[in-house]
Amino acid sequence: MADYLLTPADEFTHQPGDERHFNESVYTNAFDHERRFGGWIRLGNRANEAYAELAVCLFLPDGRMACQFLRPSIANNDQFDAGGMSYRVERAHECVVMRYVGEVMLVEDRDWLRQPKLMFERAPRAHCELEWRHTGCSPIYGGAPTRPEQQTMFGRDFSLGHFNQHTAVSSRLRIGDENYDFDGYGWRDHSWGPRLWQNILFDRGFYVSFGPDRGFTLLKIANQDGVVRRAGVLFVDGCYETITDLDVFTAWDEHKDPTAITLTARSASHSAVIHGRVLNCAPLSNRRQIGDVVMNSRIAEAFTEFEWDGRRGYGMTEYVERLHDGVPVAWPL
Amino acid sequence: MQAQDFRLTPNDEFNHTPSADSNFNESVYVNGFDPQQRSGGWMRIGNRVNEGYAEAQVCLYLPDGRLAVQFQRPDISHNNAFAAGGLSYTVHEPYRHVSMRYQGDLLVLDDPDMLRDARRLFAEAPRTAGLVEFDLTAVSPMHGGEPTRDDQETMYGRDFSFGHFNQHTRTVGRMDIGGEVFSFDSFGWRDHSWGPRFWTNINFYRLFIANFGADRGLMLLKITGRDGVTRRCGVLQFDGDYEDITDLDVYTEWTARKDPKAIRLGVRTAKRAVQLEGEVIQMAPLSNRRKIGEQILSSRIAEGLTMWTWGDRTGIGVTEYIELLEDGQPVGYPL
16 A cells, blocks of 8 residues: 555654644454444544543443443553553454453443443443454455545544554453353554544544454544545455445434445445444543634444345444534535 | 536527537527426427537426426537427527427327336337427526536536536427327426537436425535545525525435435525425436447436425426446435
8 A cells, every 4th residue: 555654663652742632542343243342442643642441332232321421630641551441452453352351331222322421420431341352354444644645534633644454353251250251353453643623523433343354443533624525445355445436325314314225336346235234332521721712523333234245244434523512524425 | 517617609509519529519408397287397499500400309298197298309510509309499588488389299108117128119109290399488597507617617528517507497388299289387497508428428427406486496416526525415495595505415225226205305505494395296317328339328317307395395307317227226326
């Protein structure tokens, strides 16, 4: 991929830029395709702001969610290790392990997530021990752009460097007295550079695995200029195929959260018609004051079952978008 | 596609001096559809003066499901007018008022699939005398023109049409088909193109043209070149004004013959985001075949009369899927 440079050293933390909102983050998701559950965890170092964003979002088999959102203090960007969450690269480009040991909130009604204050006050707590061992089953996609004019996947004001990979996952997961161990599939990414969530005007991201040989990373995104771009890969027979086109159709619930998705994607070798059904959705949000302006974004994180050529896959549908007068700017598309 | 990207003068309503390209085309196209009778049609004259002929086409969708069509290649010796094979086109007032007329034989088809076999069509289809008159007056601004810069992308690509403009219209139509007369006073659309054209220069595209009354309509194009690059362009007409689109998503349901039968569109402009659903109620499965050097290129040209819903509005228009065939299969299918 001549547009990006990626070295094994990029698996580790980078020297932060001077930007106050420099972010370096790792994200992994993992799903049990038999029992249809799983989730994602993320640690985003904001060393220049002296804290990390820590997020745990697990969709349990009984429909509950187990969540945590913390901002533990950090003193530097030397490692991913804060608030009970850690990330270790065992073999660059091949195997990483992400852990979380700490408290989670058990969310029976997802609408609690729309009112974080109430959720933190009322949600029952449980102890969580999670370890996800991700072994790559795809190439790595992305890296740092090699040219100043090179478009990056999420836009340079959201992440300068970014790479991702489909994985097989060995999961050890205990919540309270319940054991949720599984072997499944997932996806991981690693980003670095200045980031404000509000620099995304809107996006529709789909990070999904169908097994060791198939999946997709699909993104339709508009940054502040409103220009819509399409990016991503189809993962077919173990190889990544960069997409040349993507269309997205969404069905919505009364809260304007996605309930079903139809995707059509084209690469040089394949045309894919993919249908998705949201199994559970975490309606998250982000609020940021920049100068005198307070900007809010919704971040709908939807655990989704997809069907593609008769195969079933599982993963995350992520709709990030600014709110104007409380309404997502890109809805209903 | 912004207004400043294109230059348009009243003279562009008339014929242009042909370039030296052997495949220079100058064509005018008009349509009109009646949402009550769910009928209407389109007519087109494409002068190919450097090849000594015109493409003359009439495609009418009758209320009972029949098609009345004609496809000819009458000889022409100049590009000074649009008048050939019984078709003629008149500019009454630039940007405001044009008309198109056809007088001649029509092939009347109970079975639209006869269009898939041109030899059988012309040998077996019943013929009758036809007189078709469409009178079009503007209900929208003009859209397009000649590109103002060498690097300006044109709507269909420079190897399909160099200059191109179009407009939504009120269309008053009268279709006399062997004494059966179908009349309507409704809406439609027209375009005018000039420049070198091979139909087979289009790898594939999905084009949607529709009216939802005098003040609302759409002209939307998703086109993919042979380089695999997909572009989206077009306009929504809203409250009488054109809004250039900033995004377009297309989802197609297909018949067993790989023709479009239903369409979902998601369309964004700077001012609005809308969802539309279309149902193809009558299909004219046309085709084009061209020998270029030693190579024979074939394209399907699916022309579907389509009923649309846009919120509480019902619309009608034509859905046009053009794409190359490889081993007989449309290259853009199933997207």
